[in-house]
Amino acid sequence: MDTIETVVPFASPATRAGEPYATAPQRYDGLLLAGFGGPEGQDDVIPFLRNVTRGRGIPDERLEEVAHHYRHFGGVSPINAQNRALKAALEAELARRGIDLPVYWGNRNWAPYLDDAVREAADDGRPRLLAFATSAYSSFSSCRQYREDFARVLTETGLAGTVTIDKIRQFFDHPGFVDSFVPGVVEALAELRGAGGAAPRVLFTTHSIPIDDARRSGPSELGLGDGGAYEAQHRAVAEAVMQRVVERDARMADVEWELVYQSRSGPASQPWLEPDICDRIAELPGEDVETVAIVPIGFVSDHMEVMWDLDNEALEAAEEAGMRAIRTPTPGVDPTFVTGIVDLVEERMAAVPREQRVHATEYGPWFDVCRPACCENVRAGFRPAAAGIAP
Structure with missing residues (x-):
């Protein structure tokens, strides 16, 4: 008879008690x-x-x-x-x-x-x-x-x-995800570097979200500031990717990178994570940046936010700024x-x-069971959720 106290609703026996990580092997179907x-x-x-x-x-x-x-x-x-x-x-x-x-x-x-x-x-x-x-x-x-x-x-x-x-x-920080970005960044930087001139700039891009949502991303006890776990995880993964790029090609040690955002929606009065990628591209020529590698680190595949917002809008912004830009691949398959x-x-x-457990940043390995009050939607509040402790 199953005697495990149920703390996590809809969960298998191995995680029903709410421990952060599974404590017993579990068969799945x-x-x-x-x-x-x-x-x-x-x-x-x-x-x-x-x-x-x-x-x-x-x-x-x-x-x-x-x-x-x-x-x-x-x-x-x-x-x-x-x-x-x-x-x-x-x-x-x-x-x-x-x-x-x-x-x-x-x-x-x-x-x-x-x-x-x-x-x-x-x-x-x-x-x-x-x-x-x-x-x-x-x-x-x-x-x-x-x-x-x-x-x-x-x-x-x-x-x-x-x-x-x-x-x-x-x-986010499993080597299988992090490493899948590296060859594309290495190839893009080598191609951009081959054109001569100033070092390329790497723009790691992800979907913007409202700052209220970002602040509440991840468990509140981590105290990660207005960007919450969402921003901290992205920055850590970008740094891990660049470390691997430099390990493969030491000539890229002087390449600077930054985290930017895209695809925001909602009323202008609602603050979202910034800077916007197109706004940032428009500023880069004033910083003597001539070429840019756009790395869609927030996305698993080339869906609409990549094909439209990057391959269309961001590359057009680079062209208008007189810059050469290359968008690197997503993990895909x-x-x-x-x-x-x-x-x-x-x-x-x-x-x-x-x-x-293997992990590529200081924030890993992340939890098997989401912690209480994790990733609240401030507009709708907490609703019942699987794979985590209520609320």
């Missing part, structure tokens, strides 16, 4: 690949954006201002195709290691939905799930919102007493990244002790 989702045709665009902004009362006329990004690409977001490829890559790596763990894929905002993926796992007789969300960092939108969706799905489907969902730790995710699956199943 399936891997839940949790994605954001995206439209796959022109008719999908506005319904998809309604899903993304549900509960915020945004009229369709305002949604259409964002819709033109998708319409530019025929109404098709690349993210679903990318997740199909990632699912296949994960399945191949799991099979290579002899791990019997089918991958169930579900999205928050478009088909296939998380609800369908969880029902499918239950129908297959695989109720104990380990989730991998395609966001590497701590914040409401990149972690807590997924955990709230897991709780919502289990409750609304009536599977809360049957299916459990744990979540692998935030993988890079074998280094895929094997790293499966390493994290095995780490969790084996309950590897914290001191033996």
Whole structure:
């Protein structure tokens, strides 16, 4: 009989008591690949954006201002195709290691939905799930919102007493994620350096979020300031990437880097993390910077925020500033990244002790079980969430 006191709702026995890290090996029945989702045709665009902004009362006329990004690409977001490829890559790596763990894929905002993926796992007789969300960092939108969706799905489907969902730790500083950026940065800097002139500047870019959300990202007891864990994690990963770049090519030791933000939305009166990448690019010629490498360190794949906001807007800003710019690749299905995710699956199943877990920054390894009051949405408050201690 299971005698473990339940502190973490919807959790497997290994993490139900709320310890920061799993303390006992755990068998899982399936891997839940949790994605954001995206439209796959022109008719999908506005319904998809309604899903993304549900509960915020945004009229369709305002949604259409964002819709033109998708319409530019025929109404098709690349993210679903990318997740199909990632699912296949994960399945191949799991099979290579002899791990019997089918991958169930579900999205928050478009088909296939998380609800369908969880029902499918239950129908297959695989109720104990380990989730991998395609966001590497701590914040409401990149972690807590997924955990709230897991709780919502289990409750609304009536599977809360049957299916459990744990979540692998935030993988921002796992070497499989960090190292996947390095070859692209090395190649870009070598190409830019080959043109002569001043040293290139590296702009590590990620999605901006409201400062109120940033301040509450990660456990409050860490005391990481207005940028919270979200900003601290990104800065630490950028530094780790650059350290590896210099180890590969010592000529890059004089290259400066900085963290910038992109893709902000919402009212102008609401402060978001800055500086904006396009604003920063416009300033760089005045600092005698002639070339720039844009590194989308906040993103797992080349979805719309990369293809539009970087490949379109940021590169146009560089051209207008008279600068040469190269945008480096995202992890995608890079074998280094895929094997790293499966390493994290095995780490969790084996309950590897914290001191033996690999990590690339001072902020790792992150928690298996999110701590209390982690990543609050100040506009909506705390809602029930899986894979963490309430609230």
